[in-house]
Each structure stands twice: as C-alpha cells, then as structure tokens.
Amino acid sequence: MSGDEEEPAPSSRIPVIGRLYITRDDLNEEFIRASGPGGQNVNKVSTAVQLRFNLWANQTLPQDVKSRAAKIAGSRLTQYGEIILQADRHRTRERNRDDALARLIDLLKRATEKPKPRKATKPTLGSKRRRLDAKKQRGQVKKLRGRSSGFED
Structure with missing residues (x-):
C-alpha cells in the first residue's frame, strides 16, 4: 500500500x-x-x-495470490475479475452468508500456498527394463497374429 491510502477499519x-x-x-x-x-x-x-468478490480490484492481496485464486476459481471467475459463489445449502440467510464467506476464505487460503517446483528426474533402470519387456511382449502378440507358415488342413 502507498502512503496516501487509508488503512481499513479493523471491523x-x-x-x-x-x-x-x-x-x-x-x-x-x-x-x-x-x-x-x-x-x-x-x-x-x-x-x-450470491457472494461476489472483486478479485482484480482488491488492494490487500498480493498479485501472485490473485493469479492462483483466479486459477482455483475456474468457471466461478467472471471476465470482469469477480469470483461469484452461491450458497443455498441452509434455510436461513445468515447461515448461507456465513457458508459463502467461509468458502471464499477457503479458496483464498488455498491460493496462498505456493506450488512445489517440479524436480526433473530420470527414469529408473527397472522402469526402463519393464518398458522394454512390455514392448517385446506386445511385439510378440502382434507377430502371432500374422499369417501361418503354410501348413493348413
């Protein structure tokens, strides 16, 4: 935040x-x-x-969290950058309001988790052998489907 912006009230x-x-x-x-x-x-x-959270207009979340939240939101994110959550599981407004807010907070918490970087690994010797054995076996099956050697009844 820059110096001229006011901090929101704690409430x-x-x-x-x-x-x-x-x-x-x-x-x-x-x-x-x-x-x-x-x-x-x-x-x-x-x-x-129907709870709408304007993700792109938000000033308090870092950009990397916003981009991950957009990915997690998927089809719930509009083209205008709003996340729309609908809650109708309960019979009262208050419980549905709390449910929608809890789901939004959960989505944002998941967006704060940085994905683990993938480490490139080589295939093991055993996996290479299994792959080649499977290829040989498959080749044998296909070879047996061919025409017989001419000894027919």
Whole structure:
C-alpha cells in the first residue's frame, strides 16, 4: 500500500491467513430465492446468497495470490475479475452468508500456498527394463497374429 491510502477499519477486515485480509468493501451480497430445503418458505423468502468478490480490484492481496485464486476459481471467475459463489445449502440467510464467506476464505487460503517446483528426474533402470519387456511382449502378440507358415488342413 502507498502512503496516501487509508488503512481499513479493523471491523471491516476479514482475515484470510496470517497478515493477509480482505475488506467488506470488496464483497457484494445479493439474496435470491433458493432451491432445496425450506418447504413453502423457499417460494416466499430469498434465503440463498450470491457472494461476489472483486478479485482484480482488491488492494490487500498480493498479485501472485490473485493469479492462483483466479486459477482455483475456474468457471466461478467472471471476465470482469469477480469470483461469484452461491450458497443455498441452509434455510436461513445468515447461515448461507456465513457458508459463502467461509468458502471464499477457503479458496483464498488455498491460493496462498505456493506450488512445489517440479524436480526433473530420470527414469529408473527397472522402469526402463519393464518398458522394454512390455514392448517385446506386445511385439510378440502382434507377430502371432500374422499369417501361418503354410501348413493348413
């Protein structure tokens, strides 16, 4: 952050992991009608929540975390850089809101984990031998499919 930007109030901070956090300003909630449990209530009350997190506009997460989060989000990431999560497992708004936020935090936590670099390895001697043996055996099978040597009844 540069010196002229204000720190968000601690109450608007949502901790992700360690010192990383997101702010409530980055979130946008919309309540919609849910399918699933709820009986007649499901037709009358909008209990499902659609949580939108603007990933690209966020100022508190490092760029490498944002790019990994975009990869993890997959089809839940819009072309405008918003992660959309829909929660309708529960019958109440509050539980669905908490569920959506918990899923977003989990996604961001997974994005903070740096992938292990792949170390190039050579195939073992045993694996080379097994491969060659399998090739020879396959060649034998194909050879036996050929025409016979002329001794027919």
